[in-house]
Amino acid sequence: MNDTPRMILPGLSGKRIAISAGAGGIGLCIARELARQGARLAICDVDPAALEAAAAELGAEVAMLADVSAEAEVAAFFKAIETGMSGLDALVNNAGIAGPTGGVDTISTADWRRCIDICLTGQFLCTHYAVPMLRAAGGGAIVNMSSSAGRFGYAFRTPYASAKWGVVGFTQSLAKELGPDNIRANAILPGIVAGPRIEKVIAARAEQTGVSHEAMTERYLSNVSLRRMTPPEDVADMAAFLIADTGRNLSGQSFPVDGNVETL
Numbered sequence: 059m060n061d062t063p064r065m066i067l068p069g070l071s072g073k074r075i076a077i078s079a080g081a082g083g084i085g086l087c088i089a090r091e092l093a094r095q096g097a098r099l100a101i102c103d104v105d106p107a108a109l110e111a112a113a114a115e116l117g118a119e120v121a122m123l124a125d126v127s128a129e130a131e132v133a134a135f136f137k138a139i140e141t142g143m144s145g146l147d148a149l150v151n152n153a154g155i156a157g158p159t160g161g162v163d164t165i166s167t168a169d170w171r172r173c174i175d176i177c178l179t180g181q182f183l184c185t186h187y188a189v190p191m192l193r194a195a196g197g198g199a200i201v202n203m204s205s206s207a208g209r210f211g212y213a214f215r216t217p218y219a220s221a222k223w224g225v226v227g228f229t230q231s232l233a234k235e236l237g238p239d240n241i242r243a244n245a246i247l248p249g250i251v252a253g254p255r256i257e258k259v260i261a262a263r264a265e266q267t268g269v270s271h272e273a274m275t276e277r278y279l280s281n282v283s284l285r286r287m288t289p290p291e292d293v294a295d296m297a298a299f300l301i302a303d304t305g306r307n308l309s310g311q312s313f314p315v316d317g318n319v320e321t322l
């Protein structure tokens with residue numbers, strides 16, 4: 059794949075796109091792909107060092123420290139976009155945390171709320187401040203990050219699964235509500251994404267259970283039809299496709315990018 063010329067999609071160049079948690083992980087991967095295709099970027103994140111590095115690498119026009127669950131910080135981010143970029147054409151609601159791992163009878167209410175706040179309310183807040191600008195631009199696209207956990211139950215991670223199912227309902231509702239304004243909304247459901255995050259999870263589970271790293275990896279992939287992890291670049295390709303003109307008739311849909319996760 060690496061030496062194959064990469065596709066340029068119609069209608070991405072010059073688009074003003076906001077990405078939450080754009081300084082690391084999947085969000086940074088999406089930002090890189092959109093930058094490569096000539097989009098103008100605004101990113102926010104809670105990690106100052108990562109934000110500075112990403113902003114420099116991407117040439118982002120707006121880069122702001124903002125926690126998506128803090129309304130005043132989200133408002134300031136979109137205000138900076140309005141001032142610095144004179145508007146917005148697309149929003150990627152990427153920010154999310156794994157939330158607590160533990161039984162429903164053991165996790166704390168505070169941990170439950172924090173997971174819902176960041177994974178679900180954060181998407182509401184960013185969308186709330188972005189939509190007036192998308193309308194003013196004559197339309198736009200919203201891409202919401204859900205997860206395989208957004209179509210399968212996930213034992214011992216109930217807040218995360220609940221938030222990600224919520225994202226799917228939020229997305230379908232946005233599509234209906236905003237379609238007449240030429241605003242499209244879709245969700246991406248990544249599965250097991252390759253990277254340091256999953257390696258850490260596997261390492262911890264391997265140590266806990268006394269199983270080798272390889273055996274634990276195999277166990278994780280046993281419910282994936284293609285028996286491999288999904289590169290974050292493949293999630294980025296889907297985001298680009300949905301925002302570009304290639305996605306002009308796609309709205310209200312959920313797109314798994316996961317090698318066919320059969321269950322979690």
Ligand SMILES: NC(=O)C1=CN([C@@H]2O[C@H](COP(=O)(O)OP(=O)(O)OC[C@H]3O[C@@H](n4cnc5c(N)ncnc54)[C@H](O)[C@@H]3O)[C@@H](O)[C@H]2O)C=CC1
Pocket residue numbers: 078079080081082083084085102103104105108124125126127152153154155156176203204205206247248249250251252255256
């Ligand atoms: N990594 C995976 O296997 C999967 C991830 N996802 C979803 O994809 C999205 C991105 O996940 P990853 O890249 O793996 O995450 P990550 O844990 O690698 O974090 C990416 C970035 O999010 C930032 N961030 C964390 N909390 C934030 C907040 N409250 N406000 C703003 N920025 C914040 C971090 O500083 C970091 O730069 C999330 O919504 C996640 O739930 C979905 C399925 C699988």
Ligand SMILES: Cc1ncc2c(c1O)C(=O)OC2
Pocket residue numbers: 156205206207248249250255256259322
């Ligand atoms: C760390 C981790 N492992 C597996 C999965 C996820 C995740 O975040 C997820 O969102 O859906 C499946």
